Amino acid sequence: MTIGKLIDGKGFAAGLRVQLTDHIIDFVAKTGRKPGLAVVLVGEDPASAVYVRSKGKMTVEVGMESFEFRRPASISQDELLELIEELNGDPRVDGILVQLPLPKHLDEQAVIAAIDPAKDVDGFHVINSGRLAVGLPALVPCTPLGCLMLLKDELGDLSGLEAVVVGRSNIVGKPMAQLLLGESCTVTIAHSRTRDLASVVHRADIVVAAVGRPEMIKGEWIKPGAVVIDVGINRVAAEEEGKTKIVGDVATAEAISHVRAITPVPGGVGPMTIAVLLRNTLVAACVRAGLKAPE
Ligand code: NDP
Numbered sequence: 304m305t306i307g308k309l310i311d312g313k314g315f316a317a318g319l320r321v322q323l324t325d326h327i328i329d330f331v332a333k334t335g336r337k338p339g340l341a342v343v344l345v346g347e348d349p350a351s352a353v354y355v356r357s358k359g360k361m362t363v364e365v366g367m368e369s370f371e372f373r374r375p376a377s378i379s380q381d382e383l384l385e386l387i388e389e390l391n392g393d394p395r396v397d398g399i400l401v402q403l404p405l406p407k408h409l410d411e412q413a414v415i416a417a418i419d420p421a422k423d424v425d426g427f428h429v430i431n432s433g434r435l436a437v438g439l440p441a442l443v444p445c446t447p448l449g450c451l452m453l454l455k456d457e458l459g460d461l462s463g464l465e466a467v468v469v470g471r472s473n474i475v476g477k478p479m480a481q482l483l484l485g486e487s488c489t490v491t492i493a494h495s496r497t498r499d500l501a502s503v504v505h506r507a508d509i510v511v512a513a514v515g516r517p518e519m520i521k522g523e524w525i526k527p528g529a530v531v532i533d534v535g536i537n538r539v540a541a542e543e544e545g546k547t548k549i550v551g552d553v554a555t556a557e558a559i560s561h562v563r564a565i566t567p568v569p570g571g572v573g574p575m576t577i578a579v580l581l582r583n584t585l586v587a588a589c590v591r592a593g594l595k596a597p598e
Contacts, residue, residue: 307562310453310532312571316578319452320365323581326597327366330588338588339368340398340424340581341390345383345409346376351402358400358577365581368395376406383409384417391419397591398424398584403474421591424583427474435481442583447479449575450511450532451486457530457564458509462487465506469493469520469552470513475534479511500524512552522557531558531565534572 331337340362344355355371362369372386383405390399399422405411415423420430426444434441454461466488470476476492483490493503504510504524512520513534525531535552551568558565566572582597589596 305560307559308564309559310457310564310566310571312449312453312566313574315453315456316449316574319575319578319582320361323365323578323585323597326585330585330592330594331366333594334592336395337366337368338397338585339370339395340400340584341370341372341393341396343372343374343383343386343390343399343401345374345378345402346406348404351404355402358580361577362581362584367581367584370396378409380409380413383414387414387417391417391422396422397588398422398580400425400580422587424580424587425474426478426583432473432478432481435478435485438485442587443482444474444478445579445583446475446513446534446572446576447482447511448583449579450479450534450572451482452579453532453566453572453575454509454530455486461509464488464508465491466509466511467491467493467504467507468511468513469497469500469504470511470515470534472513475513476511479513483509483511510553514552516552517550518552518554520553520558522554522559522561525558525561527561528563529561531562532572533566533568535568536573 342355342358359369359371390396399418401414415427418428420428423431423442426442431441435443466483468476468480471492471494480490480492493500501524505526507529509530511532515535517537517539531553533551533553537550538547539550541548549569586596
């Protein structure tokens with residue numbers, strides 16, 4: 304039995320941050336200021352607070368300025384839009400990220416639409432998704448861009464490969480499919496209404512799983528030699544009573560003997576997301592400063 308490789312997303316992300324640090328030194332030398340990332344956190348969701356803390360820490364570690372705006376869950380839509388307007392006009396801020404999900408009374412789409420597309424480092428604004436769709440330079444959502452980097456590192460040229468993306472969300476599935484199409488893959492997007500998901504997945508040279516269902520994609524579904532990117536983050540009960548653990552959307556222990564390579568969860572896609580967010584912030588800063596953006 305052959306065993307596939309585990310893709311080291313954590314190591315890749317660390318390497319990406321080192322490259323960014325060099326670019327940022329150059330940016331500071333040329334502009335006399337640091338690129339700045341503003342993160343807006345509304346409410347007290349503990350998971351969101353953890354993400355925001357680690358984003359802030361890594362932003363500073365690579366040499367950028369981190370601005371954090373914490374607002375109570377009771378903030379009104381108008382107050383939040385006012386804050387975004389301020390950040391749009393703030394010359395120290397190159398990237399704006401509003402941590403999602405927002406409390407129910409706030410209109411997420413309206414909040415995303417209010418962000419200046421040139422500072423939309425999450426790549427969720429329709430201007431950026433439209434630019435991605437027509438093949439223009441865009442700020443691309445961090446998680447799928449991170450997945451693409453890992454795929455290209457593993458496979459090189461993706462042209463002509465059969466890719467199946469499971470999940471069609473605006474933040475992962477759809478932009479992932481657009482990126483793979485941009486690499487000339489033959490792309491299928493599967494979702495909850497897809498019939499016979501197992502045989503759809505079995506066609507793929509590349510599988511990207513972005514579903515949010517623990518270990519739903521079984522090892523035997525995977526074509527031998529495929530590369531699998533597992534985006535899912537699912538908290539489940541651990542073997543030890545009272546403990547929990549994180550698993551992906553793919554049954555990795557089964558899949559490992561079918562794949563050429565697979566991202567582990569944790570330690571695969573997750574660390575890439577923040578590294579790409581920092582990259583997007585530097586790209587936005589370079590574009591605003593009229594400098595050449597990093598690849
Ligand atoms: P969403 O819930 O927005 O989308 C899930 C998608 O999966 C939907 O398109 C849904 O189909 C599809 N789906 C649900 N059930 C099935 C099924 N039984 N068969 C096939 N498709 C199904 O999730 P996200 O895209 O936001 O996130 C997906 C996963 O990725 C989550 O676990 C999330 O935590 C994780 N994630 C990880 C990140 C990271 O940094 N590693 C970043 C972002 C997300 P339909 O549209 O028909 O409902």
